[in-house]
Amino acid sequence: MLLPAGAAPDARLLLIGRALRAFTDGFVAILLPVYLLTLGLGKWEVGLISTATLLGSALATVAVGQWGHRFPQRRLLLAAAWLMAATGLLLAGLGGIGAFWPLLIVAFVGTMNPSSGDVSVFLPLEHARLAESAHGEARTFLFARYTFVGALCAATGSLATAIPQVLTDAGLAQLDALRLMFVAYGLTGVLIFVLYRALPDHRMHEQAASPEPLGPSRGIVIKLAALFSVDAFAGGLIVNTLLALWLFERFDLSLAAAGQFFFWAGLLSAGSQLAAPWVARHIGLINTMVFTHIPSSVCLVLAAFADSLPVALALLFLRSALSQMDVPTRSAFVMAVVTPAERAAAASFTAVPRSLAAAASPAIGGALFAAGWLALPLVACGLLKIAYDVALWRAFRKYEEPSS
Known part of the structure; x- marks a missing residue:
């Protein structure tokens, strides 16, 4: 991905990570209610789980703002990536039992996003790293690339909602096809973890200001x-x-x-x-x-x-x-x-x-x-x-x- 002039090279990793997350959010936002209804949950329960995802993300973001300065940002980003991986794999695994309360807990604690916009704990962490990667006008261009990549990949990800139907037509059960999409979400978290391991660890450098x-x-x-x-x-x-x-x-x-x-x-x-x-x-x-x-x-x-x-x-x-x-x-x-x-x-x-x-x-x-x-x-x-x-x-x- 091309960076604006004056942006640090490691900003490219953040843009790629944003692209991967936006793509998965694009199909998860549409498939999540379908998946829950297929598990036999009612519309009221679907609403509660969707609310839990928003509330959990909001509280996690508050925690980052209040206490995140105590930890290196790179470590927090890696933890968020592992949480994303666990969220997808647990939701896929819990599909085998269809129990409401375990699903609600995973939704609240995890990174699942019921909308195509970014409301996750990744957002403030990535914004802070991006702000360090450029200054002045270059920072505005960098944030424009970040939001553009997110919007474009979320729109593209919504097209992936056709995959479960293709798998179903090929003979796979509908529930299993949907579970595979959440497995893909979890594996994307693993990929982002590997990607963000390449970010510079700010503990190894003298910073102008610690968080x-x-x-x-x-x-x-x-x-x-x-x-x-x-x-x-x-x-x-x-x-x-x-x-x-x-x-x-x-x-x-x-x-x-x-x-x-x-x-x-x-x-x-x-x-x-x-x-x-x-x-x-x-x-x-x-x-x-x-x-x-x-x-x-x-x-x-x-x-x-x-x-x-x-x-x-x-x-x-x-x-x-x-x-x-x-x-x-x-x-x-x-x-x-x-x-x-x-x-x-x-x-x-x-x-x-x-x-x-x-x-x-x-x-x-x-x-x-x-x-x-x-x-x-x-x-x-x-x-x-x-x-x-x-x-x-x-x-x-x-x-x-x-x-x-």
Whole structure:
């Protein structure tokens, strides 16, 4: 994988690791409920297990932020890789008995991700290492590569959901075919462990600053975490599952057509993240985050009232091309406004509230759809995101532009 000029060579290992994890997350996010239902669990139990994965990841990320500074980051990354391996292999093994409580415990303790986005304990650790691998503008480009690789590989991984059907058609039992996919997830953890063993061990070098818990930057991080939570809560009102439901209900879109829409929308989102550093170079990190995000939210609100499918899809495609440009710039900004020693903690404390807020709002969006208010989740999402952007710009424009 090509690195931006000025990035340390070991950043390539982090990009490859992100690609591998995103690919497996891409199919696991779709296969996990299918697997659990095939085991004979009910929808309520599937929901509990999905919630346990999010809650466990959030608590693990908090732990990294609070106590991770006591351990070398490389050791924590290797431990996370082993945990990923154990998660996949245990879930595959427990499929033989189908017991709810063991599955719930593994989901809570493990690294399983019920969404295609990254909510795992890997995130703050990899962000901190990436921030050390580049400075200034090169850091923004590096985070753009990181998020682009994740988005692209997650979209590609979703295509792997066809593998169990191919295996079933070849004569393998459906449950066994699904279990093999979780074995593949676990083996990917082993591969990432081998990959991250090649990372430099920072204990062997003198560092400018050893990792520490939040200190001088605590106020900034808390304010950012609060604002990011508003953004995440708004996004949860219209996650892809609910957006698909809206397209089905509003325009009677077929399942095949919806799949094609989300594939191309995902590619647009991934591509836009590569463009974000070039935009940030000219207008700054905060301006890129805000002034690409607001138009995307306006497109979502307009799509809610579109009279025809082509108009709605055009607006949603335009939204996809703009809405994720804030992801790499947001990560780069957080890493730049805190001290180097606080970066792992800052990544954790800004990621956890986002995960929890995003997990809370899909139920509200679903309830609004069930009540017949099809446009309201889209409108509420758009307006909340615009309010977030304005608040972010007013609060942090004075920090523009960090240079290290």
